[in-house]
Amino acid sequence: MKPCLKPACLAIALLAALVACKRDEPGAATPPPAGADSAAAPAEGDPAAALELKDVIESNDRYIIGISYPPAVNKYPGLARAVAEYSEAARAELMQAVDGLGNDKPSAPYELSLSYQLLLETPRLVVVSADGSSYTGGAHGQPLVGRFVWLPQQDKLLTVDELLPTADGLVAVSNYAREQLHTAVSLRVEADDLPPIERAQLVKSADRMIDEGTRPDAGNFGQFQPQLGVDGKIRALRFVFPPYQVGPYSDGTQTVDVPASVLLPHVAPEYADLFARG
Structure with a gap:
């Protein structure tokens, strides 16, 4: 069996440890069940409602998904939405590959490992990085690299x-x-x-x-x-x-x-x- 990809395995291990710690904390939120969205849905009828991005870990014999977010991203609803869309696009691509397996089981689980980090936060600039990989067979995973430059005063991404x-x-x-x-x-x-x-x-x-x-x-x-x-x-x-x-x-x-x-x-x-x- 192909050994697990090192970056993906590390991300999953870290997320698993994080989940275990949160279970022991008083009042800690229950981790989302497998298949749950990585962002809490905004209140119905309120398009400006803030997203709450939460770490995600899903695992079975066909695929593994690990996504981690910096808590500070939730302070900027528009930025959080852009980040959530990036995650969902990566997840959708992985699940499309999983669905393509039909009833077959891969020799090694397909994997999505994605880690976001807050690189910069000032009154005028907020920068978040996305780094990871998506593995759907082959010698190694497909790299995932994204950068999000948010302008808080204008409430928009800078492209x-x-x-x-x-x-x-x-x-x-x-x-x-x-x-x-x-x-x-x-x-x-x-x-x-x-x-x-x-x-x-x-x-x-x-x-x-x-x-x-x-x-x-x-x-x-x-x-x-x-x-x-x-x-x-x-x-x-x-x-x-x-x-x-x-x-x-x-x-x-x-x-x-x-x-x-x-x-x-x-x-x-x-x-x-x-x-x-x-």
Whole structure:
């Protein structure tokens, strides 16, 4: 039998421990039953009612689901809803694969492991990350990588196409990210001290994936997280590339920090004050 995926198993073990602890606490909420939604439904007729996201753990001989949320996300109903939609989309995809098994039983349970973390919380910016994987057979799971940048004062998500509304902005980010990733590949290959022919082949293959994954398209740069300076202003945006986008699975998730000086000439005027100048 295929050994359990390490990230997924770790997430399930942690969630199981969390559930056990909560059972022992006075007044602790009862964990949702298998198949329960990860978000409590809002009050009927009240579209603005807050969601309450709760950790989820489901397990049987066909699939395992483990999802964990930071409690702070529930303070922002719109952000909580966006996070819940991401989780439900991942869960729906997994369950579609499970349903496709029919009456068969997989050699190893299908798995969804998803962990959210609160990366940043200020009066103007709240950032939540989603990282995990979905396993439906094969050598390894499909990576899940998401970033949510919430603007509390505007009560909305900040997307890259709103932040950089012109084609020139995406071109600037694309050029900068591509250069950084190409340089990183060259340095890594040089450090491996490979024969010249093998080195050239590796660089050519890597460069092809980088060029494809950094084309100036909003879809390629949709996952980002602000990096703040001591003044609370954005000094850079860290663009996040999941495995397969700009490199093989073995390279893992890769990131490039694009400085404010590159971004500011292209940032929409209503968001320019978020960024550091000079």
